[in-house]
Amino acid sequence: MPILETKGVKAYYSTPLGYIRAVDGIDLTLEKGVILGLAGESGCGKSTLVNTLMMNVRPPLRFIEGTIILDGKEISSMDRSMLKKNVWGVLVSLVPQSALNALMPTQRITDLVKDVVMHHMNVSEQEVVSMAKKRFEELNLEVDTLYRYPHELSGGMKQRVVIAISTLLNPKLLIVDEPTSALDVSTQKQVLKMLVDLKRAKIIESMIFVTHDIAVLRQIANWITIMYAGKIVESGLADDMLNHPKHPYTFSLVNAVVTPEPEVRNRGLASLPGEPPNLLDPPKGCRFNPRCPNAMEICRAKEPHLEEKSNRLVACHLVFP
Amino acid sequence: MIPRIIKDLFKIKKLDISLGIFLGLMLLSLLGSIIYPVDPTSVVGPPERPPSSAYPLGTDNRGRDVLAQLIGGIKNSLYIGVIAALISLGIGVIIGAISGYKGGLTDSSLMLMTDVVLVLPSILIMMLIAAYLKERNPIFVSIIIGVTSWPWVARAVRAQMMSLKAREFVYMSRIAGLRDIKIIIEDLLPNMASYIFMAFVLLMSGAMIAEAGLSMIGLGVTKGISLGIILYWAQLFESVRRGLWWWFVPPGACLVALASSLLLMSTALDEYFSPRLKGG
């Protein structure tokens, strides 16, 4: 049984001007023990997707339709209080994109740890603290950090503390949203190592790792999914995908990695002209067609669907005519 | 692109309502003297008449027409509001932009000055200045309000400036050898246009309320009329205790309608331009 399985998931931002179709029909299967790398340029909906995958949907975002099955439970039909009680923090945890600001400034780390653990488990304060100390040691974090305020910690330290708090209750699935984008290279390495350690120590089972940086995916992911304009365009085994991209969009993403300047690489797409589409009013046919170097007549008329061929899913008329 | 934005903006109900109220009252003040050509300062009938077909909003204690006063009052209140807002905006944007762009010592000294003015209650300073001026025409009153209301604009513009400055296009302009002033005027300020417009709207509603307050304590314009001046007369001649409601209700209601429609407008724009709805 896969840890996560979704069918036709749609989640739109509701604005006075209409729906922004940030997540528009996602079918995704994540097998147990896999580290899935989810990539795409900024604004493609990847952040929205991972939040939707755990049903963390808050206005203006709205869950429109689809089913999400996490660890055998259909979470897409659960209400918020149910999710908070039995799913979030326990089955699935999020390390948010803004991990550097994720800690409340007027609260010590221990206070947050106590609130989180004691909400989910029936334990005493002392037990929580000793549990947290043990976990911090296990992850090579100074135990002393527990008694600090967030502003006393460095950026990399905050990031690692957030990861430690998110995994305190051994969630089966950990979702990490762009953990490395704001950090320098050596801190990035520490964070990536910590994530790998978590899985090796069996604290977590599977992981979804969101990034716009393909180079990072090479180091950590064993399965890669590429997203463009609210849809999955290609999905497959990491090495195979990166060495033989099939979708023209994946192709340009992978090629961008070769660009030496990190500034350009960070912005994702160097070689691709144009801007990501306006999702209030997405292009007809294939959403990538206005920027696609190989666009054909059919790409402007008909929307391609994800189809499978030798363990690779692609949505492109060029690949599946 | 511009027509698209305007079309989008019209879909926001709050904006439509507030714009409707505001423009309606503005048109009344601009066209009113043509449709209803009565002199607000001359005696046209018997004193203290309630509304009737001859005097749609009645007359005051000396037999002057209240509707005519209202039309003239809205016009002058709007005028003072606009001029005062422009003055505050001018000072605030210049100080904020220079402070945010230059940084360093310039920044700290300008912000120290801003903080000093920010802590002092502007209404007290206004009263102090006004009390020493014998004659106060609308321009004077606008200046008094304008020079005491800018600090929060300066702070906000500075913050915006600092975040914009970090962006790539400013860097590119610098590399291209553009001078600082040129960069501020040509690159940075246009990027803040929507924000500056919102500040203008807020300053204007604040200035109109401040004008009325100054007038009520006898420190408003000494010649001519405004919404505050009508209220001042109404208060001075005991309109409330003598039950002359048509004298003090309409000017206050117009003032509240103008000021709150402006505030509602800025709230609606804020919700539209708010970055939290974008991205994803």
Place this chain on the structure above:
Amino acid sequence: MNPFIRFITRRLAFLLMTFFAFLLIIFALPRAIPGNPLASLLYQIIQQAQSNPDLVKAVYKKLLEEFGMDKPVHIQLIEFLGRLGGGDLGTSIAFYPRKVADLVFSYLPWSLGLLIPATLTSWVLGNLLGALAAYKRKTLTDNFLLTAFLTLSQTPYYWLAMILLYAFAVSFKFFPLNGAYSPGKTPTLSIPFILDMLHHYVLPFFSIIIGAMGGWAIGMRVMVIYELGSDYVSYVDSLGLPDRKILQYVFKNSMLPQITGLAINLGTILGGALITELVFSYPGTGFLIFRALSTLDYPLIQGTFVLIISTLLLANFIVDLIYAFIDPRIKTGYVGE
């Protein structure tokens, strides 16, 4: 140096500097404005010399002495600061020979009695309603409350006072028309007098509460929405913390700016509810300031304003002290915007 002490010293220096800047404004204005307003006031006083020559001469002499207009400017400034330093706020013209400080303190109790309860009540109500609107944001309740708050916050207290007075004292004669107690009575601590006072108290009290509530509510709503949208809230939300707990966090963080606002508001209380007191002829300091402004009693204007600014800056300093105790960032010397 201890970061706590450093923070406090810096704030103290800033507030003292602000105070000095304000004194300079007060000093410079009558001297810098063209047409010399003081000279023309003196001229007017001489004109009235026929009616009561002795009194006018005394006032004239006192004014000349206090403003020292015949001396060089720097001497004037030193004398001005020296008198203030000695605790002398000047002598009123309109109420000659009463001292400014003495006048303020005799009017002050009425303003304090009116404003402290009214401000606290409107603060509590405004915060509760603002938090409710923020909690229900994007719903009909919020839309209704927000529009009501927006309109209220732009409604001058005094106009509201006029409407209330017209409705409940003129149309329906539930409450008296003016004053703080019935004419002819002398303030005592007897039950009938207190009842009479309360009867006069109702309308001014409510006009201030209703007028001020909108502003507090909008402030609270903005703060709560800001905090609810902050990253730490979405993080603890995604960890499954119950909404009740999250609201506790949010309130804790939203209350700080509101407490600051309240303290600073209470700092200006010395000025009374200026125009509202005028509308109700309520004998507080606001009424006194109006008398000073309308008779151009410059010493009284200066003196009361110096007092108001002093209490305001004091309130600011108290807020700083509270912050220094509450905010861990100050205690540990974390600097930054």
